[in-house]
Amino acid sequence: MKVNVKNISGEDTGKSVELIDDIYGVEPNDHAVYLDVKQYLANQRQGTHKSKERAEIAGSTRKIKRQKGTGTARAGSIKSPVFRGGGRVFGPRPRDYSFKLNKKLKKLARRTALSYKAKAERVTVLENFNLDAPKTKSFLNILHALSVQQEKSLVVLDNVSANVYLSSRNIPNTKVVTVDKLNTYEIMNANHLILSEGAVEKIESLFNSKATA
Structure with a gap:
């Protein structure tokens, strides 16, 4: 499916990107999603109860x-x-709650989560951007321009941007992550997914069914 690329003012840039079916149009596997989310939540537990x-x-x-x-x-x-x-x-005694999942299953879970968002038309592709300084108001203006200020949003970047991260961390229901930190729980937990152009390319290289990583 093709998605128009928008700029930080919420306007169409005239460009579009192809969200490939191998990632954004797969047959959903809910059990894979369940296992990946279960592992993510288990890994958040300290296990220091005693x-x-x-x-x-x-x-x-x-x-x-x-x-x-x-x-x-x-x-x-x-x-x-x-x-x-x-x-x-x-x-209760101290214990480790983590458990192992195969890489292929985790990748399938992420592709399923991305497919759900794409099918629901909850994916926005944003032109690559950066902020001159860490300023919450600047990031809020972007959310308002995209009409997602009232939604739980996940912004996915291809590389770390300190100014973007610092500008977003005080905004409730909004989180900024890089592609390598993207996980099934946060994709499913968000109401709207905002991908930078670079993130779309990186997701294709990491999450496609033929990737070995």
Whole structure:
């Protein structure tokens, strides 16, 4: 499908780019999307949760009452989980939540996510641009010109631009990433995808079905 290229003023430049079917028109694979999003969210977890079990609680190990004849259950330590202040039974322990996914599956998930956005006509191609200085108002003007200021937007650049990044980081519901950091979760989470011309070319080289990376 062909998409007209716009400038930062929201006007057509007279140019257009071809969004190839191998990336923006694939047969959706929802399970691949599910697995890739699941891995992304799992990788965000620190896994540092910890609670103390009875062996780690500070307290006396004296037998608190005689074994028999009290009419209540036997108890051997104040650190028992049945008492207030005792250890926790099967509490959380530090662990790594990450898991492996094949590169081909991850690439298929990203192509599926991009295809969903293209099919919904939620992809805008923007002429390559940069900002002279980090200024939030300048970036807001671009969003207003593209009529996406009220939407959750993901701006994808081909290379790192410090001024663009700094200008966007205070704007809610807007995120700027480079192609190499593009992931399925953020594509699906955004209402609108804004790609620079350079990003379109780089996506084609990285995410097409024949790419080995």
